[in-house]
Amino acid sequence: MRMSTEREKVRFTSGGIECVAWHYPGTNGACVIMAGGGGVTKEPGTDPFARRFHEAGYTVLAFDYRHLGESGGRPRQIVSVGRQLADWQAAIAFAATLPGVDPARLAIWGFSLSGGHVFRVAARNPHLAAAIAQTPNADGPAAARVASGHQRPLTLLRLTALSLLDAMGALIGRRPLLVPLAGPPGTLALLTTPDSVDGDRALNPGNRYPGWQQAIAVRSMLGIAMYRPGRFASRTRRPLLVLVCDQDQSALAEPAAAAADRAPRGELVRMPGGHYEPFLDGHEQAVDAELSFLRRHLLDHQPANGPAATGMAHPE
Template sequence: MTTIDTRMSVEFSCAGTKLAAWHYPGSNGACVVMTGGLGVTKEPATDRFGQAFHAAGFSVLAFDHRGIGASDGMPRQVQTMRGQAADWEAAIGFAADLPEVDPARIAAWGFSTSAGHVVRLAGRRRGLAAVIAQSPNVDGPTATRNAARYQRPVAMLRMTGRGLVDVIAGLVGRPARLIPLGGAPGEVAVLTTPDGVLADTALNPGGSHPDWLQAVAARSTFGVMAFRPGREAARITCPALFVVCDDDRSVLPGPGLRAAADAPSGELVRLRGGHYAPFLDEHDVAVRTEVEFLQRHLCTE
């Protein structure tokens, strides 16, 4: 039986909102809680890594944030940092109650913006056994300034305008105004960086996840701009693995390297390639490194 055949659909609640997840029951008592970056649902973000963790004996809980994928939450495609942080707390609490899971052996895994969330979680709460921050966005202002270098001025003005209009639309109960997650310079999109345009190739090869809506509400970008979870790195008390890509042009490697150095129990792995290298040429290295890290810190004799 393959790993994907052994997972099951589950749901849990966060402040009355039902969140959808995949649960892969494991055999070693430890659990990895996972989700994707901004606007990225659990299937494209976590399937390949989650299956590898499960094959190594770990339970896995991979969930969709509110407002996207199979989770409830209105308005759709609106992503806020506060809401996502609450979703993470609810997911970890749910994982702790799974029958095969030891609550003292739960790890959090995130990619890009969700990697920033696991850094902030580990800095603000106790009880996590380990965290993995892959291609981490730990400094939103730096990432935003960098992204602006690869965008054309007129497109930047259009995106800002669309975001402001979307904020007003939200205040009067209108549907969200969506923008694509990735695009070419001159297009209105969250990322127009050289590696940002590889999102579909890396996460959705051959259109394997046709239900993934690769867009978010324009207002969602404002929260990312002010997101600075790297400030929490020095407060992390559990082992923390930072997987940083040397040629990352979407979030830049520098903030991730500094966060890894600041974390008292931080470990650093540097990969060749851009933001999506862990899903592309460096996938095998990333998986092998992350499984070994989890085994060292979550598995008991």
């Protein structure tokens, strides 16, 4: 799909390391900050939704986490919950300085692992105007239990051994051991759930993004499996949209729906399909729900002082 909107490459710093992002200049003063799921870079992870948000007038900042994509950080293909949360903080601060952006009308958007981050980031940043968690991984242990049921016991043992070996290797500076993000049962991969194999078709149709390395360091898997960001939903005071797919076997619908119910201003949208349905046949339904939410909370109740330009982006 050819991008029908202009965008520019911008950079900001997180933890002393450069993060790279796409900046889509908007017209309505509001900004949506976006990141892809676990191991998914900004183009396959955000392009379809970023384009639609931008066409509706929003500024968009879609970034790569450290250690992934075009952002810096060594070693590569590391997914660290703590570092990614810090990257969100840096991205939010940078977005507030973009030309024409009103800092009072910032929203965040993430799916899968990043959708889980949305719960924590929204709880930590009460100044955000809104947050969208799309098919979020709200409860890592629950998702891991379901995922293990779609894997062969011997492969699970091998994956556990590799994870421990890679974690020990990290202590002495060895390069990460990598496994694919998804694969059929019996293969060594982060996910082998039935809907996980839709990831490449949903995010990378026709190999549209050949530079996307669809692999993750095995040392990252334990942190993801133990992560329970849905617990923070009750602390989120701003409007929160949680979009779940009822047949999601990779991140699970029910823990995310329960998180939406605990959020004081939570809204839940349910749709049929697996984990990647919002990128497939359900794309229009997902986009319509998210645009309606953004319009109600970022545009219909604009602050009295209007858009404020507080800084400049740094084009490539």
